[in-house]
Amino acid sequence: MTTAMNLPTLSNNATSLENYIHTVNNYPMLTLEEEVSLGRQLRDQGDVDAAKHLVLSHLRVVVSMARKFVGYGLPQADLIQEGNIGLMKAVKRFDPDRGVRLVSFAMHWISAEMHEYIVRNWRMVKIATTKGQRKLFFNLRSMKTSGSSLTPTEITDIAEKLGVKREEVMEMETRFSGQDLTLEPFDDDGEETYGPLAYLTDAEAEPSQILARAEHDRLSSTGLNNALASLDERSRHIVESRWLQEENPATLHELAAEYSISAERVRQIEQKAMQKMKLALHA
Known part of the structure; x- marks a missing residue:
């Protein structure tokens, strides 16, 4: 549905945005009876035209909601576009x-x-990754009574109202007060300047270091293969299934079911095999 539907064009150009808002505000609102009828056509018949009428009649709602987030410094047109995706969903x-x-x-x-778009783009470094952090991200600024730092009483009050820890409030306050830092220096005065990027050189990228690491990895891989070869078939399979699978490593209970033994017995075999491999690696 989302790929076949043509919505009014929208860009970050001020004139285009103004024309877009004027256009969507002219789409007629649906009555309850019309909404129910179109909804049934879409649900029961997959009627894309019915879906289009439902979306177009609610585009003004997206515009209205986007205005609430203009304080984050992101283009309003982009917010509206993201909101339109949510509307179609x-x-x-x-x-x-x-x-x-x-x-x-x-x-x-x-x-x-819109929330997902803001969190993804407001800062280069993600500042709100957990549910509690997102709640703080979208409420903290409006709950502050002044532009200064929060007082201990305000921190406690906000934490209680949002159901988060005081430490989380203080951490988000610190993140808000931080500023994005450009890695490249601005060369506007003709003088040689340095930015943080100049201090981020990877010393381990030297050719000699790369060769040394490659040789170490080769020897480690050979040693691991030799250590695994010293095990019997069942022990080797248990170790490989438990520790050498990049995705979905086997559990003790899964291996116990495979060999018709107890999970404790699998653990004992695994422990004995690891000890034997350790001796082989240091031989």
Whole structure:
């Protein structure tokens, strides 16, 4: 549905954005009966034209919600585009027989897409990765009573209201107060300047270091193969399944079921095999 639907064009150009907003505000709002009818056509028949009417009639909602996030310094047009994706996801999942208007259902999806876009792009370094951090990210600035640092009382009050730890409030406050730092220096005065990038040279990228690491890796790989070869077939399989699988390593219980023995017995075999391999590696 999202790939076949043509929405009004939108760019970050001020005139284009103004024209877009004017256009979407002219799309008529749907009555409850129209919304239910179109929703059933989409759900029961996969009617893309019905989906288009549902989306177009709610584009103004996305514009309205995008205005709430202009303080983050991101292009409003981009926020609207992300919100439109959320709207289309909501329309796709909308059930008209649940007694909930599409606008109420869609607001969650629109907001989620905008939040994800903001967190992904507001800073080069991710500042909100957990659920608690996201809650702080989108509420902390509005809850501060002044532009100065939070007082201990304010920290406690915000933590209680949002259901997070005081330490998380203080950490997010610190992240907000930080500034992005360019890695390249600005060369605007004709003088030789240095940026942080000049101090990030990897000393281990020297050719001699690369060759030394390659030889070490080769010897380690050979030693590991020799150590594994010293084990019996069952012990080698257990070690490889438990420790040498990059994805989905086997559990003790899975191996126990495979060999019809107890998980404790598998653990004992594994421990004995690891000791034998250790001796082989140091031989």
